[in-house]
Amino acid sequence: MKHLSSLLMMTALLVVSCQVKEVIGPADLSREKTEIIITASLNDPPLTKTEHIDYKKVYWLPNDEIVIFSAGEASKFTSLNEEPAKTAKFKGQISVISGLNDDIEDSYIWGLYPYRDDATLSDGLITTVLPTSQIGKADSFGDDLLITMGRSLNFSIPFYHVCSGLRFTLTKTGVKSVTLTANGGEPVAGKFSVGINENGKPVINSVIEPSSSVTVVAPDNGSFEPGVWYYIITLPVTFSEGVTFTMFTDEERGSKTINTSFSLKQGEISRSTEMDKSVPYYGICSTPEIVDLGLSVKWASYNLGASAPEGTGYYFAWGETTPKTEYNWETYKFCNGTMSSINKYNLTDNITELEADDDAATVNLGDMWRMPTSIEIDELLDQQKCEWVWTSLNGVDGYEVRSKINGNSIFLPAAGQDCDATVDRNLGTYMTSSLRTTGADVPFVEWVLAMKDDGRLFRDSWYRKAGYTIRPVYGSHLTNIISFADPEVKRICVENWDTDCDGELDLDEAAAVTDLDQKFRGNTTITSFDELQYFTGLTYIGRKVTYLGR
Numbered sequence: 380m381k382h383l384s385s386l387l388m389m390t391a392l393l394v395v396s397c398q399v400k401e402v403i404g405p406a407d408l409s410r411e412k413t414e415i416i417i418t419a420s421l422n423d424p425p426l427t428k429t430e431h432i433d434y435k436k437v438y439w440l441p442n443d444e445i446v447i448f449s450a451g452e453a454s455k456f457t458s459l460n461e462e463p464a465k466t467a468k469f470k471g472q473i474s475v476i477s478g479l480n481d482d483i484e485d486s487y488i489w490g491l492y493p494y495r496d497d498a499t500l501s502d503g504l505i506t507t508v509l510p511t512s513q514i515g516k517a518d519s520f521g522d523d524l525l526i527t528m529g530r531s532l533n534f535s536i537p538f539y540h541v542c543s544g545l546r547f548t549l550t551k552t553g554v555k556s557v558t559l560t561a562n563g564g565e566p567v568a569g570k571f572s573v574g575i576n577e578n579g580k581p582v583i584n585s586v587i588e589p590s591s592s593v594t595v596v597a598p599d600n601g602s603f604e605p606g607v608w609y610y611i612i613t614l615p616v617t618f619s620e621g622v623t624f625t626m627f628t629d630e631e632r633g634s635k636t637i638n639t640s641f642s643l644k645q646g647e648i649s650r651s652t653e654m655d656k657s658v659p660y661y662g663i664c665s666t667p668e669i670v671d672l673g674l675s676v677k678w679a680s681y682n683l684g685a686s687a688p689e690g691t692g693y694y695f696a697w698g699e700t701t702p703k704t705e706y707n708w709e710t711y712k713f714c715n716g717t718m719s720s721i722n723k724y725n726l727t728d729n730i731t732e733l734e735a736d737d738d739a740a741t742v743n744l745g746d747m748w749r750m751p752t753s754i755e756i757d758e759l760l761d762q763q764k765c766e767w768v769w770t771s772l773n774g775v776d777g778y779e780v781r782s783k784i785n786g787n788s789i790f791l792p793a794a795g796q797d798c799d800a801t802v803d804r805n806l807g808t809y810m811t812s813s814l815r816t817t818g819a820d821v822p823f824v825e826w827v828l829a830m831k832d833d834g835r836l837f838r839d840s841w842y843r844k845a846g847y848t849i850r851p852v853y854g855s856h857l858t859n860i861i862s863f864a865d866p867e868v869k870r871i872c873v874e875n876w877d878t879d880c881d882g883e884l885d886l887d888e889a890a891a892v893t894d895l896d897q898k899f900r901g902n903t904t905i906t907s908f909d910e911l912q913y914f915t916g917l918t919y920i921g922r923k924v925t926y927l928g929r
Contacts, residue, residue, distance in 0.1 A: 414472045416459075438463035444494035448505070450474035455494050489530040490538060493523035504572040504584050509542060511568045511590045515598050515609040520544075524612040528573060528581055541573055541581045543643035544612040547654040553628040554603045554655070559611050560592040560736075562636070562712060563620035563722070567613040568593040581645070583614060591736075602628070608650075615645040620722045623712065625701065626655050633660040634701035636712050661693060661702050664743040669853045672765065673784030674758050675862055676751065676852040680789060683740055683849040689775035691794040694846030697810060697825045698724060698733055700742040706797045706846040718823055718844070724814055725822045732886075733812040740851035751852045753813035753826035754909050756838055758864040760828070763906070767836055777807060778830055791850060793830065798845035806831045810847040815840040816912065860885050865907050871898050872910075889913040 443458040456471030473488070491498055491505055498507045505528055513521045526541040547557070561567055566589030576582045595611050597603045621638040635658050643649055665686050667679035682692030684702070693702040699712045709716050713723045723737075724730050733750060735741045740748045751759075759765055759780060766781045770790075777792035793807040809828040815821055824840040827847060841847075860883045863869035872884045876892050879885075892914050899905065 413474075414470070416468050416470055438465060439467035443467070443469075443492070445469060446491040446494050446498050447471060447473050448489035448491070448500040453498065453500065486532055487530045488534065488536060489528065490536045491528045492526065492538065504574045506570065506572045506587070508570045509568045509612065509614060511593050513593065513595045513612060515595045515603065517598065517604060517607050517609065520610050520612065521595070529579070530575055537579065539581050540646035541583070542612050543615045543645055544610055544648045545643060545651060546608050546610045546648055547651040548606050548608055549603050549626065549655050550605055550653050551626070551628070551633070551655055551660065552602065552605055554597070554626050555629065556594055556596045556627045557603070557611070557654070558592055558594040558625045558627075559613070560623045560625070561616065561618050562623055562638070563618060564591045565616050565618060567591060567616050571614065586614065610648070613643055615643060617642040620713070624654060626658065626660070628660065631660040631662055632701060633658040634703070636710075638712065638715050659702070659704050664693075666744055667851070670787055670789050671785065672759075672780070672782035672787050672789070674755075674764060674782070675864055676755055676854050678759075678789050679748070679851040679853065682792070682794065683743060683851055687773075688790040689772040689777070689792050691792060692848055694797045695739045695810065695849055696846055697843035698737040700737065700739045702846070706844060708844045711844045713843075721822060731814045731816050738812060739849055744851060748851045748853060750810060750812040750849055752862055753811045753838060754862055754864055755852060756809070756811050756826065756828045757907075757909055760836055760838065761864070761907070769834065778836075789850070791830065794848045796841075796845050796847050798842070808841070808847045809850050861889060861910050861913055863910055865905055867902065867904050868908050868910065871902070886913055890916045892916055893918045
C-alpha cells in the first residue's frame with residue numbers, strides 16, 4: 380500500500396468577547412458565571428476541525444459543540460452558524476477569572492472538540508475518547524471524530540490536531556465495514572489523556588483504555604460506495620509490525636496485511652487508493668455443531684469455513700485469521716518477508732500458544748471456539764480413547780474418528796495443505812494453536828495433526844507460513860491455561876502448584892516448579908503426562924518423575 384501524507388497542522392483561533400471585572404492585582408482573583416460568544420476562525424492552510432469538504436477545506440458545521448474548561452469547570456459551547464463556515468460563533472457560559480497571570484495554572488482556558496460530557500481536565504491533561512467504532516461519511520470525516528484542542532492564558536485559543544488517520548477507497552460493492560488492526564498491538568483508539576508541550580502543541584500523555592483496532596462502518600447502515608473516499612481516524616501511531624485491514628460484507632470478508640513498519644503522524648492523513656484491490660473475499664464461516672467425544676474438549680462437526688463434515692473449509696497460515704491466495708514467507712503476517720524476520724511468537728517474546736486475537740477459530744466463530752492445542756490433538760490420537768478408520772464420506776476420503784468412550788464420532792477429510800503455490804491433497808493436515816518449543820526449527824514451525832491413507836497418523840511440526848485446515852474445539856480461549864489430558868495428573872498439579880487458587884494450572888505456574896518432589900510416585904491410574912513439557916523450570920527430574928507406578 381502506498382502512503383501519501385497531507386499536512387493538517389492548522390489552527391483555529393478562538394477570539395472571545397466578554398465582560399471582565401477590573402484587574403485589581405495578580406493575587407486578586409474572582410469568578411463569575413458569564414454567558415459569552417466565542418468566534419472560531421480557521422487559518423491557512425485551511426484544514427482543521429470537523430467537516431472535510433474537498434480534502435483541502437474544513438468547515439465548522441451548524442450546531443457543532445466544543446468543551447471549554449475554565450476555573451475548574453467544563454462547559455458546552457454550541458456553534459451558531461446556519462451553514463458550514465470557516466468562521467463560526469459559539470455560545471455558552473463559563474466562570475471567568477479576573478486577574479490572569481502567567482504563573483497561575485488555574486488561569487488557563489482550555490478548549491476541546493468534540494464535546495463529550497465525560498471529558499475531564501486534571502493536572503494539565505485532558506482525558507477524552509477516540510471511538511473504536513466510527514461511522515463513515517462519504518468524502519469527509521465522520522461526525523465528532525477529528526479531535527482538536529488548545530489552551531491560552533487569554534481569550535484567543537489556538538486549536539491543534541490531536542489525531543491522525545487514513546482515507547481509503549474500495550473496489551468491491553456491498554462492503555459494510557472496514558477494520559484496521561495493528562499487527563504489533565499498538566493502540567490506535569480508546570480513552571487517552573493529552574497535554575500541551577512547550578511549543579503549545581498537543582502531545583498524547585497516555586492511552587488509558589487502549590484498543591489495537593478500530594472499525595469504520597458505512598453510513599446509514601448501508602455499504603461503502605466504490606471509488607469514494609472514506610476516513611478512519613486514529614491516534615498517532617507507528618505500526619512496528621505493520622497493519623491488517625479486514626473488509627466485511629453481509630456474507631463475505633476479505634483481508635489485506637501490510638507487514639512493513641510505517642507511521643500515521645499527528646495532524647496528517649495518509650491514503651490508500653483501492654484498498655481492497657486484488658483482495659480475495661471469502662464466505663463468513665458458519666458455526667458447526669458441537670460433538671462430545673468424551674475427551675477433555677468438545678470438537679466441531681466440520682472444518683473452519685466448511686458447511687459439512689466432508690468439506691475442506693479454508694486454509695489458514697498459523698496465527699492468521701483470514702484465508703488468502705498465496706501462502707509463503709512473503710505473505711506471512713508475522714514476519715517481514717523472510718523466515719528469519721519473525722516478529723511475534725518468537726524467541727524474544729517466548730509466546731508458544733496463540734492468543735485469542737490470532738486464533739482463526741476464535742475470531743471467526745466467537746469466544747467459545749478456538750483451535751486445538753497440541754496436547755488435545757494427542758488426546759484425539761490416543762488409540763485407547765478413539766478409533767481411527769480410513770473411509771469415504773460423500774465421495775471425500777478421510778478418517779472417521781470414533782470415541783471408545785461414548786461412541787460419538789467426527790469425520791476429518793484429507794483436505795491437504797497449501798504452500799508456495801502448491802496444494803497437496805494427498806494427506807490431511809490439521810493445525811494446532813501450539814508452537815514446537817524444541818529443536819533447530821524453533822520458532823518457525825507449529826504442531827499439526829498429519830494423517831495419510833496408508834494408515835500413518837502422527838503429530839508433526841510444519842512451517843507456519845503454509846495454509847492448513849482447522850478443526851475447532853469448543854471452549855473458552857484460555858491462552859495461559861494448561862489443558863491436561865489425564866484428569867489425575869491435573870488433580871495432582873492443581874493441588875500442589877496452583878498458586879493463584881483458580882482451580883487451574885497455567886504456564887507461569889508450571890514454569891515456576893523446580894522439583895516435582897515425587898508427587899506422582901506410585902500412582903498407577905495415570906496414563907499420560909505430556910504436559911510435562913510446560914514445566915520448563917525443572918532443575919531435577921531423574922527418578923522423581925515416577926508416575927505410572929514406576
